[in-house]
Amino acid sequence: MPLKLHWTSDVTPEKHGAEVVVAGWVWELRDLGRVKFLVVRDREGFVQVTLKAGKTPEHLLKMFGELNREDVVLVRGVVEASKIAKSGVEIFPSEITVLNKAKPLPLDIWSESPDLATRLRWRSVDLKRPRNLAIFSFASDVLKAIRGVLYEEKFVEVFTPKIIVTSTEGGAELFPVLYFERVAYLSQSPQLYKEQLTASLERVFEIGPAYRAEKHNTDFHLNEFISVDAEAAFMNYWDIMGLLEKIVHRLAEVAASAAERLRAVGISPLELPRSKIPRVEYGEAVDKLRQMGYSVSWGDDLTVEMQKSLMKLYGPVYFIVDFPAALRPFYTKRKEGELSESYDLIINGLEIASGATRIHRRDELEEEMRRRGLDPRLFESHLSVFDYGMPPHAGFGLGFNRLVTALLNLDNVRHATLYPRDRYRVEP
Amino acid sequence: MPLKLHWTSDVTPEKHGAEVVVAGWVWELRDLGRVKFLVVRDREGFVQVTLKAGKTPEHLLKMFGELNREDVVLVRGVVEASKIAKSGVEIFPSEITVLNKAKPLPLDIWSESPDLATRLRWRSVDLKRPRNLAIFSFASDVLKAIRGVLYEEKFVEVFTPKIIVTSTEGGAELFPVLYFERVAYLSQSPQLYKEQLTASLERVFEIGPAYRAEKHNTDFHLNEFISVDAEAAFMNYWDIMGLLEKIVHRLAEVAASAAERLRAVGISPLELPRSKIPRVEYGEAVDKLRQMGYSVSWGDDLTVEMQKSLMKLYGPVYFIVDFPAALRPFYTKRKEGELSESYDLIINGLEIASGATRIHRRDELEEEMRRRGLDPRLFESHLSVFDYGMPPHAGFGLGFNRLVTALLNLDNVRHATLYPRDRYRVEP
Numbered sequence: 001m002p003l004k005l006h007w008t009s010d011v012t013p014e015k016h017g018a019e020v021v022v023a024g025w026v027w028e029l030r031d032l033g034r035v036k037f038l039v040v041r042d043r044e045g046f047v048q049v050t051l052k053a054g055k056t057p058e059h060l061l062k063m064f065g066e067l068n069r070e071d072v073v074l075v076r077g078v079v080e081a082s083k084i085a086k087s088g089v090e091i092f093p094s095e096i097t098v099l100n101k102a103k104p105l106p107l108d109i110w111s112e113s114p115d116l117a118t119r120l121r122w123r124s125v126d127l128k129r130p131r132n133l134a135i136f137s138f139a140s141d142v143l144k145a146i147r148g149v150l151y152e153e154k155f156v157e158v159f160t161p162k163i164i165v166t167s168t169e170g171g172a173e174l175f176p177v178l179y180f181e182r183v184a185y186l187s188q189s190p191q192l193y194k195e196q197l198t199a200s201l202e203r204v205f206e207i208g209p210a211y212r213a214e215k216h217n218t219d220f221h222l223n224e225f226i227s228v229d230a231e232a233a234f235m236n237y238w239d240i241m242g243l244l245e246k247i248v249h250r251l252a253e254v255a256a257s258a259a260e261r262l263r264a265v266g267i268s269p270l271e272l273p274r275s276k277i278p279r280v281e282y283g284e285a286v287d288k289l290r291q292m293g294y295s296v297s298w299g300d301d302l303t304v305e306m307q308k309s310l311m312k313l314y315g316p317v318y319f320i321v322d323f324p325a326a327l328r329p330f331y332t333k334r335k336e337g338e339l340s341e342s343y344d345l346i347i348n349g350l351e352i353a354s355g356a357t358r359i360h361r362r363d364e365l366e367e368e369m370r371r372r373g374l375d376p377r378l379f380e381s382h383l384s385v386f387d388y389g390m391p392p393h394a395g396f397g398l399g400f401n402r403l404v405t406a407l408l409n410l411d412n413v414r415h416a417t418l419y420p421r422d423r424y425r426v427e428p
Numbered sequence: 429m430p431l432k433l434h435w436t437s438d439v440t441p442e443k444h445g446a447e448v449v450v451a452g453w454v455w456e457l458r459d460l461g462r463v464k465f466l467v468v469r470d471r472e473g474f475v476q477v478t479l480k481a482g483k484t485p486e487h488l489l490k491m492f493g494e495l496n497r498e499d500v501v502l503v504r505g506v507v508e509a510s511k512i513a514k515s516g517v518e519i520f521p522s523e524i525t526v527l528n529k530a531k532p533l534p535l536d537i538w539s540e541s542p543d544l545a546t547r548l549r550w551r552s553v554d555l556k557r558p559r560n561l562a563i564f565s566f567a568s569d570v571l572k573a574i575r576g577v578l579y580e581e582k583f584v585e586v587f588t589p590k591i592i593v594t595s596t597e598g599g600a601e602l603f604p605v606l607y608f609e610r611v612a613y614l615s616q617s618p619q620l621y622k623e624q625l626t627a628s629l630e631r632v633f634e635i636g637p638a639y640r641a642e643k644h645n646t647d648f649h650l651n652e653f654i655s656v657d658a659e660a661a662f663m664n665y666w667d668i669m670g671l672l673e674k675i676v677h678r679l680a681e682v683a684a685s686a687a688e689r690l691r692a693v694g695i696s697p698l699e700l701p702r703s704k705i706p707r708v709e710y711g712e713a714v715d716k717l718r719q720m721g722y723s724v725s726w727g728d729d730l731t732v733e734m735q736k737s738l739m740k741l742y743g744p745v746y747f748i749v750d751f752p753a754a755l756r757p758f759y760t761k762r763k764e765g766e767l768s769e770s771y772d773l774i775i776n777g778l779e780i781a782s783g784a785t786r787i788h789r790r791d792e793l794e795e796e797m798r799r800r801g802l803d804p805r806l807f808e809s810h811l812s813v814f815d816y817g818m819p820p821h822a823g824f825g826l827g828f829n830r831l832v833t834a835l836l837n838l839d840n841v842r843h844a845t846l847y848p849r850d851r852y853r854v855e856p
């Protein structure tokens with residue numbers, strides 16, 4: 001039986017009179033003389049432990065004076081509903097055990113929010129901050145919801161190698177790995193593997209790390225991030241947008257359940273739509289932006305600022321569809337003319353997911369490679385699979401850290417990443 | 429609406445008279461003149477499409493002659509229950525569309541099983557083999573079940589970096605990565621991160637890649653594998669064994685549901701216990717092995733052969749507990765004397781998971797490092813976290829590819845890995 005039997009959130013007024021055993025960290029100590037308060041924090045919240053002369057065992061009153069913030073404590077006691085205690089409940093302890101002592105912390109987790117660099121320097125300590133506990137509990141719920149939808153739609157979960165020999169898309173910046181006697185690279189995306197897998201497992205998804213050796217250092221880029229990738233045989237980009245729409249609707253539920261806890265730590269989650277998500281043609285988006293005064297031409301990439309502006313017209317979540325083929329990778333299927341069967345999912349102004357119907361014929365694929373200056377011979381291993389019964393297929397890649405950032409209205413993707421890796425940060 | 433509306437497994441005798449749209453790959457073609465059979469394969473199974481002169485549109489009878497094995501086809505037709513067809517059902521087509529042509533395959537997926545090297549060389553084609561479809565569908569179900577138990581026990585899912593600056597355990601062989609201007613390494617385990625996270629998120633799990641640059645080339649080792657890691661504050665190794673036991677019991681259900689499909693492709697899944705799993709003390713295991721005639725001494729590692737032999741006494745799934753501390757990594761908590769609060773979970777003779785109560789006091793941790801010749805100063809970033817309220821904690825690391833290998837009685841971990849990475853294999 002674990003040491004800890006109850007979470008702080010289990011200690012509710014309905015438990016009045018019951019014995020509980022909670023464990024966590026000393027959040028606050030208030031000594032009013034004959035009454036002393038100890039607030040214990042755990043992942044799920046706080047609980048007040050009340051020590052009273054005459055009621056509480058003498059040795060606990062004495063021990064109180066030796067407690068420090070962040071000491072690890074186990075508290076056994078009886079629950080009493082209370083009109084005074086913050087959460088309407090308090091514990092009168094029969095036993096308090098100090099499981100580990102804490103030195104004064106190197107940064108303030110109680111009131112001030114130090115600058116991000118200091119927080120990331122002491123990340124494991126910084127994560128004790130209730131705001132961070134709420135963010136990463138929410139992130140886990142988001143993942144669970146995404147997998148839930150994918151399982152319902154008969155996707156199977158796969159793992160593809162992160163050590164590869166060639167660039168997925170050609171020309172991208174990759175991190176070299178010394179793999180025994182040869183040089184290999186860290187994968188930037190499971191794109192080619194997941195496409196190949198549609199010829200066998202048909203509907204696959206993978207959630208795992210992806211690497212970009214780009215030298216950018218912005219608020220919304222990381223060099224190692226978590227990519228949610230899905231790919232399905234016998235579907236096109238409209239089908240995949242339908243799938244993403246289901247995911248967004250499910251996330252609306254997750255965000256609603258978490259809203260109270262998030263607001264308590266100063267986070268206002270984005271209000272997600274539960275109805276049809278607009279599909280905006282790229283051409284229309286460019287026209288609207290020009291009407292708004294942006295100097296943007298057909299064929300240009302849209303910036304975060306532009307995408308934020310489009311929220312006024314389409315709301316916080318929308319798809320942009322039918323991008324110019326030239327803006328998309330070689331494996332994107334063309335529509336008529338210069339368009340492609342592609343889309344981006346924009347949430348809160350950020351590009352969260354991106355996808356397309358893919359090319360499933362080898363000759364078309366080779367042609368698109370050549371158009372982009374890529375040599376098909378370098379992709380022979382991938383291309384050869386297209387000779388043996390490649391189905392029509394479509395999919396998406398979704399940046400998980402960015403998704404959480406967008407859903408929680410955070411201003412930097414590092415807030416949604418436990419231990420971020422960027423241009424200048426490879427520790428802790 | 430996706431092109432494909434039904435899986436082959438949806439086409440059952442109960443659908444007699446209904447129209448279906450299946451899609452998949454040409455598995456078999458039999459032309460008996462006035463009757464022609466086309467067997468279509470998809471991820472879920474097979475369905476027979478019957479073409480009959482007089483009943484089937486003329487152009488489809490003609491098209492039949494042009495079909496090749498592994499062509500990608502979409503079949504619309506009416507279901508008829510049948511006493512002759514293998515699965516008791518057949519489709520009479522009104523429409524067959526060839527979505528993509530296939531050249532003759534570079535390896536036989538129908539009858540022969542080519543050698544493993546050839547199969548891995550053409551892995552994406554080899555995966556079309558029904559046996560592989562069953563293995564990897566099962567693997568996905570296993571993952572889902574493991575996560576299900578962890579969610580129930582209030583674990584949150586996390587992602588920790590795979591690019592790190594130092595060895596987790598000291599002395600291990602790591603793959604170097606060129607990370608911009610510096611050398612970093614691929615993580616061999618999220619061990620230190622997950623321990624640190626127990627001080628904030630309390631119960632965490634991570635499922636992701638792990639890397640060992642060891643030069644072994646055996647049937648049960650890979651240089652990149654999927655590690656399932658969990659760690660919990662306020663638990664000890666007995667609690668964690670209880671958690672693993674719950675997982676094994678859940679997997680017994682998964683294996684039972686998949687048994688029919690697996691047997692159909694020649695796989696006999698291991699019979700998993702649904703009752704208490706034996707906890708065998710290391711010392712007892714050594715004694716029993718000596719009685720069996722093995723020359724093994726207290727303090728030795730046990731081999732796969734020995735672990736297989738112990739199945740005769742303890743069944744297919746058992747724990748070995750209380751290993752000599754010297755056999756375990758520095759972060760393992762000592763029990764009395766030379767023992768440690770550690771265990772291995774052995775399934776089908778293979779070490780599948782390993783874990784322990786961890787040390788949660790900095791001074792003990794430093795002492796164990798020095799005992800192993802490790803310099804605590806090199807671990808300062810990790811050790812410092814122990815100054816700020818580290819809770820007692822325990823956890824496990826589980827090799828996912830090996831788990832599937834053991835559960836399915838496979839003779840090589842590569843059979844349970846989509847695209848294995850080993851000493852000599854970094855493609856495809």
